[in-house]
Amino acid sequence: MRGPLGATYLDLADVRAELGPILADEEVRKIGQNIKYDLLVLRNAGMPIAGVYFDTMVASYCLDPGRSSHSMDNMARDYLNYECVPIVNLIGKGKNQLTFDMVDAAVACEYAAEDADVTWQLYAYLKARLETQPRIAKLFAEVEMPLVSVLAQMEYNGVSLDTALLRQMAGELSEALEFLDERIYEQAGGVFNIDSPKQLAEILFDKLGLKSGRVGKAGRSTDASVLEQLSDQHPIADLVLEHRTLSKLKNTYADKLAGMINPRTNRLHASFNQTVTATGRLSSSDPNLQNIPIRTELGRKIRAAFVPAKETDCILSADYSQIELRLLADFSRDEALMAAFAADQDIHRFVASQVYDVPLAEVTNQMRARSKSVSFGVIYGQGAFGLARSTGMSPAEAKEFIEGYFARYGSIRAFLDECIAKAKETGYAETILGRRRRIRDLDSKNGGRRALAERLAVNTVIQGSAADLIKVAMLNVQRKIDTERLPVAVLLQVHDELVFELPAAEAEEHGRWIAEAMTTALELDVPLKVDVAYGPSWLSDK
DNA sequence: GTGTTCACG
DNA sequence: ACGTACGTGAACACG
Missing domain, CATH: 1.20.1060.10 (Taq DNA Polymerase; Chain T, domain 4)
Structure with missing residues (x-):
C-alpha cells in the first residue's frame, strides 16, 4: 500500500492476520529487546503477546545493574563489537523527525532485520553469561522476566x-x-x-x-x-x-x-522502568509517579487528584511498614530488634528506650526522633556529621549517640562490617535474591571514595533486598488477579507501596489478600507488616 | 548538555 | 585536610 509520503507500507489487517496467531501462541517463545514496549504497542494494535521469554535489556540489567545503558546499540557495541545503524539515518532528528510508520517498508525492513539479528546475537551472548551465574539466572527467569508483563499491564492500566x-x-x-x-x-x-x-x-x-x-x-x-x-x-x-x-x-x-x-x-x-537503578528498584518517568508529594499538607493535596474512573470504585494503597529496618533486623539477627518487630512495637520508640536506657513510657518525642534518624542513617551509612545535620545535634553529641546505638546493637555493626567485607572479597554487594551490584573503590586510597563505596556496599544490600521483595509481591498479586479474574487493577509501585483501583464495596476483602500476598512474598525471620488504606482518592487517610 | 534545586522512598 | 546519607526524575536557567 502507499502512504501519504508515497512510501509503501504494510496493511495492519494483513500483519495482524499473519503475525497475530504467532504472537498469541504461548508455545512460541518470544525473545526481544525491551519487550515491555512491544507488549504495549502490539496489544494496542490488537495483537497481544504470550510466551514472553527473554528480554536482552533485562538480562543485561541483571548481569550488571550498574551499567550506564542497556540500549541495543550500546550493548551491541560492548558485547558484540558491532556498530548499529543509527535510527536517525531513517527518521532524521529535530523538529522534522519522522515516526517509524512513515518510513518506507523496504527501508524499514532492512532496519528491522538488523534489529532482530542483533537482538538474537545479544540473546546468545547474554544467555551464556547467565548460565555461569545460577542465582542471577533464577532471579532473571523467575522474577525479572515475569515482571516485564506485570509492568506492561500497569502501564496499560494507567491512572485516572x-x-x-x-x-x-x-x-x-x-x-x-x-x-x-x-x-x-x-x-x-x-x-x-x-x-x-x-x-x-x-x-x-x-x-x-x-x-x-x-x-x-x-x-x-x-x-x-x-x-x-x-x-x-x-x-x-x-x-x-x-x-x-x-x-x-x-x-x-x-x-x-x-x-x-x-x-x-x-x-x-506513566513508564515504570526496570533497567535503570543500580540497586534493583524500579524507576518511573513520563511522568514520574513515584515522587508525588506527601510530606507537606499542601503538596499532599495533589494526591486527591488520583481517583478511580468509576464512582463505585476506590483507590487502595498497601505499603510495607518499616521494610528496610525489618530487613536489617533479619539480616543482622539482632535479638532485641527481632523481638521488637515480633511484638509489633513502635520500633523507633523501642530503639530509643534501649539506647537511652529508659522505660518505653519515658521516651520523649525528641529521643524517638533521634533514634529514627540514626536507624535511617545506618541504612545509608551515615556518619556523625550527617546525623548532626539531620537532627540538629552537635557533631560531638551525634558521635556519642551513634556510639551508644552500636554499643546496644553490636550485631548491626557486625552486619555492616560483613557487608563491606563480602563486597571487598567478591567485588559485589548481593541482595536476598542474589541480585549483584559491582562495588568499586573499596580499596581506594582516597578516603572519600572508599567511604562512599562502603556505604554503597551496605545500602545496596538493604535497598536492593526490599526491591526484590516487592517485585515478588507484585508477581503474586498480579497472578492472583489474572487466575481469578479479579476486578483489581495495579496502578502504581512506589518502592514500598502498591496502589490499586478496585470496587469500593470489595475493598476490605481485596485489601486482606493483597496484604497477605505482600507479607508472604519472602519468608523472613522477622514478620512483615503491610498497612492498607482505601478511599475515594490516593489521599485517603491512613 | 550541565548544574542546581527539589519532589519521593 | 577533606567531605560528609542511599536511590531516583523533572523543571528551570544558562551557555
Whole structure:
C-alpha cells in the first residue's frame, strides 16, 4: 500500500492476520529487546503477546545493574563489537523527525532485520553469561522476566485523574505565586528571575549583603538549607522558600499531570522502568509517579487528584511498614530488634528506650526522633556529621549517640562490617535474591571514595533486598488477579507501596489478600507488616 | 548538555 | 585536610 509520503507500507489487517496467531501462541517463545514496549504497542494494535521469554535489556540489567545503558546499540557495541545503524539515518532528528510508520517498508525492513539479528546475537551472548551465574539466572527467569508483563499491564492500566481539581489547584497556586513575586521584588528592591539561582544569589549575597554559605561549581548555593539559615537575617529567605515550594507544585504536578493524559483512554500512562537503578528498584518517568508529594499538607493535596474512573470504585494503597529496618533486623539477627518487630512495637520508640536506657513510657518525642534518624542513617551509612545535620545535634553529641546505638546493637555493626567485607572479597554487594551490584573503590586510597563505596556496599544490600521483595509481591498479586479474574487493577509501585483501583464495596476483602500476598512474598525471620488504606482518592487517610 | 534545586522512598 | 546519607526524575536557567 502507499502512504501519504508515497512510501509503501504494510496493511495492519494483513500483519495482524499473519503475525497475530504467532504472537498469541504461548508455545512460541518470544525473545526481544525491551519487550515491555512491544507488549504495549502490539496489544494496542490488537495483537497481544504470550510466551514472553527473554528480554536482552533485562538480562543485561541483571548481569550488571550498574551499567550506564542497556540500549541495543550500546550493548551491541560492548558485547558484540558491532556498530548499529543509527535510527536517525531513517527518521532524521529535530523538529522534522519522522515516526517509524512513515518510513518506507523496504527501508524499514532492512532496519528491522538488523534489529532482530542483533537482538538474537545479544540473546546468545547474554544467555551464556547467565548460565555461569545460577542465582542471577533464577532471579532473571523467575522474577525479572515475569515482571516485564506485570509492568506492561500497569502501564496499560494507567491512572485516572481529577483534572478539574488539578486546574483549581493550579489556579490557586498561580494567585499565591503572583502575591509572593511582588513581596519578593519589594524585599529585593527590584525585579529579577526568582527561578534563577544565579540571579537570586546576586540579590541575597551582593545586593542585600547576606552571608553566603556553601559554594558549588556554578557559584554560591541558594538551596533550602541555605535559605533556612538566612531566614532570621532577612524576610526574603522565607518568601523565596515558599516560592520554591509553590512553583514546584504548580510546574511539576498541578500543571503537568493533566496535560499527559491519553485522550484515547482518558488516563495517565506513566513508564515504570526496570533497567535503570543500580540497586534493583524500579524507576518511573513520563511522568514520574513515584515522587508525588506527601510530606507537606499542601503538596499532599495533589494526591486527591488520583481517583478511580468509576464512582463505585476506590483507590487502595498497601505499603510495607518499616521494610528496610525489618530487613536489617533479619539480616543482622539482632535479638532485641527481632523481638521488637515480633511484638509489633513502635520500633523507633523501642530503639530509643534501649539506647537511652529508659522505660518505653519515658521516651520523649525528641529521643524517638533521634533514634529514627540514626536507624535511617545506618541504612545509608551515615556518619556523625550527617546525623548532626539531620537532627540538629552537635557533631560531638551525634558521635556519642551513634556510639551508644552500636554499643546496644553490636550485631548491626557486625552486619555492616560483613557487608563491606563480602563486597571487598567478591567485588559485589548481593541482595536476598542474589541480585549483584559491582562495588568499586573499596580499596581506594582516597578516603572519600572508599567511604562512599562502603556505604554503597551496605545500602545496596538493604535497598536492593526490599526491591526484590516487592517485585515478588507484585508477581503474586498480579497472578492472583489474572487466575481469578479479579476486578483489581495495579496502578502504581512506589518502592514500598502498591496502589490499586478496585470496587469500593470489595475493598476490605481485596485489601486482606493483597496484604497477605505482600507479607508472604519472602519468608523472613522477622514478620512483615503491610498497612492498607482505601478511599475515594490516593489521599485517603491512613 | 550541565548544574542546581527539589519532589519521593 | 577533606567531605560528609542511599536511590531516583523533572523543571528551570544558562551557555
